[in-house]
Amino acid sequence: MQNVLIVGAGSGGTTILNLFLKLKSMNVKAIVDKDEQAPGLQIAREHGICTGTDWKAFLRSDIHIVFDVTGDDTVFSNIMENIPPNTLLIPGSVANVIVSLLKENGKSMQRIQNEIERQRLIFNSVDEGMIGIGPEGNIDFINESACRMLEVSDNEAIGKLITDVIPQSKLVRVLESGTIELNEELILPNGTKVVTSRYPLASKDNTIIGAFAVFKDVTEVTKLAEEITGLKQVKTMLEAIIQSSDDAISVVDENGIGVLVNRAYTRMTGLTQDEIIGKPATVDINEGESIHMKVLETKQPVRGVNMKIGEDNRDVIVNVAPIIVNNQLKGSVGVIHDITEIRKLMKELDWAKEIIRQLEATYTFADIHGNSADIHLSIEQAKLAAKSDIAVLLRGEAGTGKELFANAIHSASERKSGKFIRVNCGAIDSSLMEKELFGEGEVTGDRIGLLKEAINGTLFLDEVTALTKPVQIRLFDYINGGRNAQLESQRHDHAHVKIIAATSKNLERAIHEGSFNEELYYALNRLSIHIPPLRSRKSDITEIVNHLLVKLNQEFGMNVEALSAAAKERLRQHDWPGNVRELENVLSRAMIYMKPNSVIIDEEDIKRSLQTIGTNSEDNVLPEKSSLTSIMDDYEKSILEKALEEHDGNKSLTANRLGISLRSLYYKMEKHKLI
Known part of the structure; x- marks a missing residue:
């Protein structure tokens, strides 16, 4: 497929755009014009094609023409100077010739159709010249077509010798020989060339009583033959295009009776042409109404309808448009796209994304955004921690980014080539935690333990306060050099694993209450880093938002450019009990609430998002042990269910309401098992 950029959206650019929209081999990536109201730009927007006023923004290496x-x-010179080496530039003169040819081609096709109609009337009226003679060679009869070609009246011709009217006539020879002469060329007295066939006339006793000639102007015959030959070539080409399409194509007449299908259609439905041609349009539908019949009733196109067809209930998307000829409805044509493979690819893509998430590199300090003094101090402390092998304690409220800091410390340390293993201490059963960290022992050999697996790397213990007291004691012995006899075999390992612990709890209170080991506290607190809450560094919100928009655009398949000034101010007024995690959550919901085709998040979107999550209630603060992904998935599913319910299950209306493509809607419905 060739990627195309059209510069100029006037009548010429519009004609080329309309042609390429019909061709699978041409993919119009963008069309530009200084006039934002140019007709080509309007059509491009309706088809989801990129538009603009500056061609430089779209002239990339993936543009072929x-x-x-x-x-x-x-303009031509500027494009030539900037065009990539493998891109073909069609100049204005050539493009205008193409436009002229396209217009002329349409006129020629109309002229051919009119001429075919005219020729049909001629043949039905028997316009061939006909003339006959008697035994003496005198003209007995002549029709109006012959009179017209000979430029004589019937009164002037009848009774005269044939050679007086047509000196070169061979009818007398046929009269004498009784032999038929077919398709011979003859020049009439006025210089007209005709093709004639001559036949003897015999009585019942086979006596030759005359001769008869039928002739036609060679010019008319030649012209008609050329036109018919050209039309057949066009028909053959169109049939080849239709049959070569991978999409199923069906055509019905104005009564909804099938008149044409291609091979892809019979392959997709499992029906033969005999089972479709001449049958009602509903013959291939397993579920729902016939879109052909709906289009014939309304005379309006219907696009993006999800249906099931064929014996194996194949899921397809159907686009049907009326066929209008001279303002008369002549039928409808439908294009059916099988989405079975698309759904399979969507599942594979989802799986691949999950694998990528697991394999992608850890974060760095460049991924920590903000210029406030508080966050700057935390980053500088974390950079110092990356240069040391001693244990690190990250302290801060839920959602402040403790795991992000742990990743950054690992990436900046000499251990960055080793493993980074995260353990959510609160998510593992307390009875299993000791085995997870320290292994089963050398006798059973069942488990080596995460501490041994993380040798030469980093072990991140998130919510370390969730560890049981025995595990806390054993962890202290490990950090302190393996003084416990049970850790004797691991004595040489402790220096080769960097321990990073994190907590959102008050450790001092936990020590006072007896739930946290005081020795472990001092071992971890040698290098303690406090990560400030978002409410204490609201000046960083704008920078964080810009970073999150890039991430969320990729996740949602959207193109949100920025927040309005009022929306930013609304964010700064909020106290953010859930910190950066809550901010990301609010932005995600605001993007869902945006109006279709909008690229700016306004204050109303932010307000609705904040009201939805009920940020003023402690009961609605994000659960400490829930991941943002799971929370967003749950909310996204609820939004999809509500939107589908509001539109009675209509996928196209639902996609338009949510401001996403129909393909994205099907992907999300499949993801949340709503199909």
Whole structure:
């Protein structure tokens, strides 16, 4: 497929755009024009094609062909200077010739159709010249077509010798020989060339009583033959295009009776042509109404309808448009796209994304955003921690980014080539935690333990206060050099694993209450880093938002550009009990609430998002042990269910309401098992 950039959206650019929209081999990536109201830009927007006023923004290496239809030599020169080496530039003069040919082609096709109709009437009226003679060679009869070609009246011709009217006539020879002569060329007295066939006339006793000639102007015959031959070639080409399409195509007449299907259609439905041609349009539908019949009733196209067809209930997307000829409805044509493979690819893509998430590199300090003094101090402390092998304690409220800091410390340390293993201490059963960390022992050999697996790497213990007291004591012995006899075999390992612990709890209170080991506290607190809450560094919100928009655009398949000034101010007024995690959550919901085709998040979107999560209630603060992904998935599913319910299950209306493509809607429905 060739990627195309059209420069100029006037009549010429619009004609080329309309042609390429019908061709699978041409993919219009963008069309630009200085006039934002140019007709080509309007059509492009309706088809989801990128538009703009500056061609430089779209001239990339993936563009194969550039059409310059501006007629401006300066534009052509500028494009030529900037065009990639493997991109073909079609100049304005050539593009205009193509446009002219396209227009002329349409006129020629109309002229051919009119001429075929005219020729049909001629043949039905028997316009061949006919003339006959008697035994003496005198003209007995002549029709109006012959009179017209000979430029005589019937009164002037009848009764005269045939050679007086047509000196070169061979009818007398046929009269004498009784032999048929077919398709011979003859020049009439007025210079007209005709093709004639001559036949003897015999009585019942086979006596030759005359001769008869039928002739036609060679010019008309030649012209008609050329037109018919050309039309057949066009028909053959169109049939080849239809049959070569991977999408199923069906055509019905104005009564909804099938008149044409291609091979892809019979393959997809499992029905033969005999089972479809001449049958009602509903013959291939397993579920739902016939879109062909709906289009014939409304005379309006219907696009993006999800249906099931064929014996194996294949899921397809159907686009059907009416066939209008001379303002008369002649039928409808449908294009059916099988989405079975698409759904399979979507599942595979989802699986691949999950694998990528697991394999992708850890975060670095460049991923920590903000310029406030508080966050700057935390980052500098973390950079010092990366240079040391001593244990690190990260302290801060839920959602402040403790895991992000742990990743950054690992990436900046000499251990970055080793493993980074995260353990959510609160998510593992307390009875299993000791085995997870320290292993089963050398006798059973069942488990080596995460501490041994993390040798030469980093072990991140999130919510370390969830560890039981025995595990806390054993962890202290490990950090302190393996003084416990049970850790004798691991004595040489402790220096080769960097321990990073994190907590959102008050450790001093936990020590006072007896739930946290005081020795472990001092071992971890040698290098303690406090990560400030978002409410204490609201000046960083704008920078964090810009970073999150890039991430969320990729996740949601959207193109949100920025927040309005009022929306930013609304964010700064909020206290953010859930910190950066809550901010990301609010932005995600605001993007879902945005109006279709909007690229700016406004204050109303932010307000609705904050009201939805009920940030003023402690009961609605994000659960400490829940991941953002799971929370967003749950909310996204609820939004999809509500939108589908509001639109009675209509997928196209639902996608438009949510401001996403129909393909994205099907992917998300499949992801949340709503199909």
